[in-house]
Amino acid sequence: MSHTVTDDRQQQTHTPVALIGLAWTLVGVPLAYGLYNTVKAASALFSG
Amino acid sequence: MAVPSFLARERTIARPGFNRWLIPPAALAVHLSIGQAYATSVYKNALVEHFDASLTEIGIIFSIAIVMLGISAALFGTWVDRNGPRAAMFTSAVFWVSGFLVGGLGIETGQLWLLYLGYGVLGGIGLGIGYISPVSTLIKWFPDRPGLATGMAIMGFGGGALIASPLSRQLMNFYDPAYDGTAGTVPSGEAVAALFFTLAVIYLVFMMFGAFIVRVPASDWRPAGFDPSSVKKKSLVTSENVSANNAIKTPQFWLLWTVLFCNVTAGIGILEQAAPMIQDFFRDGELSTVAAASAAGFVGLLSLFNMAGRFVWSSTSDFIGRKPIYMVYLGIGAVFYVLLATVGSTATWLFVLCAAVIISFYGGGFATVPAYLRDLFGTYQVGAIHGRLLTAWAAAGVAGPLIVNGVLDTQGTPGQLVAANYRPALFIMVGLLAVGFVANLLIKPVAEKYWEQKATTPATARANPERSAVR
Numbered sequence: 001m002s003h004t005v006t007d008d009r010q011q012q013t014h015t016p017v018a019l020i021g022l023a024w025t026l027v028g029v030p031l032a033y034g035l036y037n038t039v040k041a042a043s044a045l046f047s048g
Numbered sequence: 049m050a051v052p053s054f055l056a057r058e059r060t061i062a063r064p065g066f067n068r069w070l071i072p073p074a075a076l077a078v079h080l081s082i083g084q085a086y087a088t089s090v091y092k093n094a095l096v097e098h099f100d101a102s103l104t105e106i107g108i109i110f111s112i113a114i115v116m117l118g119i120s121a122a123l124f125g126t127w128v129d130r131n132g133p134r135a136a137m138f139t140s141a142v143f144w145v146s147g148f149l150v151g152g153l154g155i156e157t158g159q160l161w162l163l164y165l166g167y168g169v170l171g172g173i174g175l176g177i178g179y180i181s182p183v184s185t186l187i188k189w190f191p192d193r194p195g196l197a198t199g200m201a202i203m204g205f206g207g208g209a210l211i212a213s214p215l216s217r218q219l220m221n222f223y224d225p226a227y228d229g230t231a232g233t234v235p236s237g238e239a240v241a242a243l244f245f246t247l248a249v250i251y252l253v254f255m256m257f258g259a260f261i262v263r264v265p266a267s268d269w270r271p272a273g274f275d276p277s278s279v280k281k282k283s284l285v286t287s288e289n290v291s292a293n294n295a296i297k298t299p300q301f302w303l304l305w306t307v308l309f310c311n312v313t314a315g316i317g318i319l320e321q322a323a324p325m326i327q328d329f330f331r332d333g334e335l336s337t338v339a340a341a342s343a344a345g346f347v348g349l350l351s352l353f354n355m356a357g358r359f360v361w362s363s364t365s366d367f368i369g370r371k372p373i374y375m376v377y378l379g380i381g382a383v384f385y386v387l388l389a390t391v392g393s394t395a396t397w398l399f400v401l402c403a404a405v406i407i408s409f410y411g412g413g414f415a416t417v418p419a420y421l422r423d424l425f426g427t428y429q430v431g432a433i434h435g436r437l438l439t440a441w442a443a444a445g446v447a448g449p450l451i452v453n454g455v456l457d458t459q460g461t462p463g464q465l466v467a468a469n470y471r472p473a474l475f476i477m478v479g480l481l482a483v484g485f486v487a488n489l490l491i492k493p494v495a496e497k498y499w500e501q502k503a504t505t506p507a508t509a510r511a512n513p514e515r516s517a518v519r
Contacts, residue, residue, distance in 0.1 A: 015067035023073035023261060026254075027080060027204075034210030038348045044401070045345030 057132030062263035068189045068271070072197075075182030077258030078137050082144060082178045083208015085171075086115055089241045090216045098237030099160050109168050111445070116172020118442025121180050125435025126292055128177060129428075133185040133262045140178030143254035145248045147171025152244030154303050155237050167244075173335040179205065180253070183418045185430030188265055191427070192274045194419040195370075199362030202415040206355035212247075219243045219496065229410045236458040248275055248459040284371060284491070288499040289428030291512075296436055300494050301486045308417055309440040309447075310484030311377055313476040314385065315410025316448030318403055319354075321470075322347045322458075326400075329393045338396065346400065353404040354411040362419065363414025370420040377409040377416075382481040389474035393467035414441075418478055424494055 053059065088110050095106045128136040147170040154162025182201045190197035217229040224239035235243075276287060292517065295301050318325065323343040327336035338346075365373040388402040418434050425433055452473045456462075459469035 001220055011063055013063040014065055018118055020067060020070050020073075026257065027073045027076040030080060030211045031076075031204075031207050034207055034212075034214065035352075037214035038210045038351055041162045041348035042345045042352060044341045045343075045349055 051131050051135040055131070055135040057130070057135070057264065060132050060263050061266055061385055062269070064266075064269075068265070071186060071189050071263065074126045074133075074137075074258040074262040075201040076207075077254050078140065078178045078182050079201050079204030080127065080211060081255050082140070082175050083205040084212035084247065084251070085110070085117075085175055086206075086209035086215060087212035088271065088373055090213050091235065091243065094237065094240050095155070095163075096099055097234055098155065098240065099158065101160060105160070109163055112164055112168030113147075113172040113175060114445045115442050116169055117179065118173040118439045120173040120176030121435035121438040122176075123435075124173075124177055125180055125432030126429065128181050128435070129184065129292075129431045132264055133181045133318045134259050136177050136181035137255060137259035137262060138361070140174045140181065141252060141259060142174070143170050144174030144178060144255065145252045147174055148248035148251070152241045152248070155241040155244065158237075176438070179438070180431045180435045182258070182262075182435060184427075185262060185264060187218050187418060187422050187430055188427055189270070191276070192271050193366050194422050195362075195366035195416060196363045198418040199359040199415045202294045202362070202411075202418075203355055205414075206351070206358050206411055210355065216243055216247075219246055239391040247444045268456055284369070284493055285423040286426055286493060288494075288496075289426035290424075290433075290494055290498045291500060292429040292432035292436060294498045295425050295429070295433045295494075298498055300491055301433070301437070303491050304420060304424070305437055305440045306487040307374055307378070307484045307491075308413060308437060309444050310480045311374075311381070311410060311413035312444035313415070313448040313451070314381065314481050314484075316444060317409060317452050317473060317477045318406055319350065319451045320412070320452050322350055322403070324462065324465075325470065326403075328398075328470065329467045330396060331464075332465050334464075346403075349400065349404060350407045355406040357408030357411035358415035361408065362415035363427075365412075365416045365419060370416060370423055371491060372490060373412070373416055374420070375485065377413050378481045378485040378488060381406055381409045382478050382485065385474055385478045385481065389471045389478070403419050424491070426500075428500060449469060468470045 062091055083446070095109075096103055099106070124136075147167045150166025150170060151163045152166075154160065154164075154166055163492050183198055186197035186201050220227055220228055220235040220239045220243050223242040224235045227233050227235035227239065232289065272318070290298070291396050323340075323346065326343050326346045327338045330337045361373060361377070364477075384402045384405050388399065388406070392399045392402055417437065418430065422430050455471065455473035455476065456465060459465060459472070
């Protein structure tokens with residue numbers, strides 16, 4: 001994904017894909033909950 | 049001011065191989081939390097009843113928070129840039145959560161001043177620090193797509209209200225079963241206090257999660273395939289750096305301040321009055337053809353466009369440029385305002401379309417401005433410069449409602465207004481957008497005399513943030 005112009009003393013690291021997935025899920029689930037509720041509320045504009 | 053070693057910027061520098069896609073969730077964790085500030089209307093009436101206060105006395109709590117946001121972002125921006133995002137997010141979380149705890153105590157004990165101090169002052173400081181820190185961090189991780197980066201973070205601020213509104217209703221219903229969230233029912237003060245304490249715990253966990261996964265890139269890091277020299281070729285985009293102290297001496301800063309002020313004031317003109325406005329535009333005598341439930345749906349729809357505009361328009365600015373996208377926000381926005389004022393009352397769909405586009409431009413203006421600052425002043429102290437620019441938001445937060453409410457007060461009484469009564473206020477907004485359009489056109493690259501010396505590295509800059517000669 002990305003690289004660094006680095007000196008040899010710096011240790012390489014690896015970010016587990018599972019950690020990235022977990023982090024996105026933690027913010028994505030509440031956001032989806034908010035979106036669902038807002039779309040539900042907004043639908044009243046077209047059904048009312 | 050030193051910070052504990054576990055929060056120190058040096059401890060957060062990412063090692064080679066770190067995946068930058070872990071940073072947007074960290075930023076979103078903070079912005080989704082502090083975005084609650086736009087969901088205060090769900091318990092406003094409950095507080096009015098609980099304190100036996102006027103709407104204005106309760107509304108002041110939100111105003112104090114937004115003013116403190118502007119002040120703290122301006123005052124602590126340099127501190128945020130120097131100490132890094134972990135210290136800033138941690139501090140923001142402490143202030144934001146303390147605001148809920150002190151505010152909840154104020155509700156529990158019936159002391160309104162504690163709510164002013166808690167949610168208004170302490171929470172407002174948390175808002176200011178929490179707003180700017182993730183933005184400047186993402187800009188550094190996404191030098192190839194700064195508009196996308198700032199759009200992701202600031203979309204979270206809009207999304208925070210979408211989450212907090214239904215969550216607050218459900219929690220207040222849990223603490224006070226007599227309240228079911230429908231019009232006419234109001235939760236008890238004790239339920240609102242319990243809500244504050246619950247939100248404090250939720251936001252503490254969420255924001256600390258963000259604070260501890262966030263990292264800053266090493267000074268020599270760049271994304272794969274990204275050539276910084278390609279950035280130089282775009283007009284207005286600099287590879288130089290300008291300090292926050294020097295930035296506020298440039299005409300570019302104040303022109304952009306004017307642009308943001310005009311764009312936000314115009315957006316607030318609609319947001320402030322959204323529900324009554326759609327009913328008044330389609331009023332026939334005493335009755336409106338738009339029901340209260342549909343008006344509430346309209347407010348929800350605007351929230352969606354506000355959030356979507358932050359991400360979509362800001363990302364688009366990476367391709368068409370920051371100056372052109374603001375020409376769209378302000379120029380096309382003014383056209384839609386004129387349409388709203390002149391033919392908006394002829395059909396509901398036309399009214400909704402115009403308002404939705406205007407609000408998407410309002411959101412886009414917020415999200416694109418940090419990327420515009422980065423183009424003009426570089427990444428060196430972009431957080432601090434962004435913080436100072438946010439005083440335009442605080443000023444617009446006062447000016448927008450003043451203009452709309454002031455004009456409507458002269459036009460008649462609420463509940464009997466019609467579309468024609470809104471026209472003077474809407475045309476004032478068109479004028480403001482025209483001023484912003486001209487200010488945007490006048491923005492040119494920053495003069496060389498304001499640039500930092502080439503020897504400035506992020507490390508030396510942090511050691512001596514005001515090192516640059518004030519030229």
